[in-house]
Amino acid sequence: xxxxxxxxxxxxxxxxxxxxxxxxxxxxxxxxxxxxxxxxxxxxxxxxxxxxxxxxxxxxxxxxxxxxxxxxxxxxxxxxxxxxxxxxxxxxxxxxxxxxxxxxxxxxxxxxxxxxxxxxxxxxxxxxxxxxxxxxxxxxxxxxxxxxx
Numbered sequence: 001x002x003x004x005x006x007x008x009x010x011x012x013x014x015x016x017x018x019x020x021x022x023x024x025x026x027x028x029x030x031x032x033x034x035x036x037x038x039x040x041x042x043x044x045x046x047x048x049x050x051x052x053x054x055x056x057x058x059x060x061x062x063x064x065x066x067x068x069x070x071x072x073x074x075x076x077x078x079x080x081x082x083x084x085x086x087x088x089x090x091x092x093x094x095x096x097x098x099x100x101x102x103x104x105x106x107x108x109x110x111x112x113x114x115x116x117x118x119x120x121x122x123x124x125x126x127x128x129x130x131x132x133x134x135x136x137x138x139x140x141x142x143x144x145x146x147x148x149x
Contacts, residue, residue, distance in 0.1 A: 014074075038113045050090075057088040064097060075101040086129060095129035102126075 012019060021038060024031035063082040070077055078100050085094040104123040105111025112124035 012073075038115070040115045040118060043117050053090045054088050056086060058084075058086055059094075060084040061097075072101070075103050077101040085132065094132040096132045098128050098130050100125060100127045 014020060021031070030036075060083045064080050064084045065082045067079040067081045069079075080097055080099060082097075084097040086097075087094050102123060102125050103111055103113050105120075108122045110120050110122070112121040113126070114124060115121075
């Protein structure tokens with residue numbers, strides 16, 4: 001051990017004021033991009049449909065088991081186990097479900113992290129997934145099995 005102490009991050013992120021999204025980048029460099037949460041989802045007529053993406057595929061959602069439930073200070077978080085994945089829609093492989101959580105507010109026009117055409121909602125449920133490093137192999141097997149049917 002070198003005897004040096006690492007900086008302890010004391011920033012407590014939130015959604016408003018000096019802890020809101022525009023300040024996250026100061027303590028979390030991954031928030032510096034332009035393509036992450038929270039987002040405003042435009043109206044259907046404002047979105048160009050990309051037919052080449054195909055459909056979203058769900059696997060094993062009937063096998064999800066609750067591991068723990070906790071208040072993490074920002075939402076109600078439900079950690080899960082099981083072999084449930086999403087694929088398709090241009091994703092390069094499988095994404096495994098790791099947890100889901102709920103955001104809610106005290107009024108009917110706040111609570112959701114994301115908005116739809118600028119409108120917030122009283123609650124939002126998010127299903128969080130992580131990339132499965134074995135999914136490239138799975139996709140190759142899936143392609144081979146489909147091509148022989």
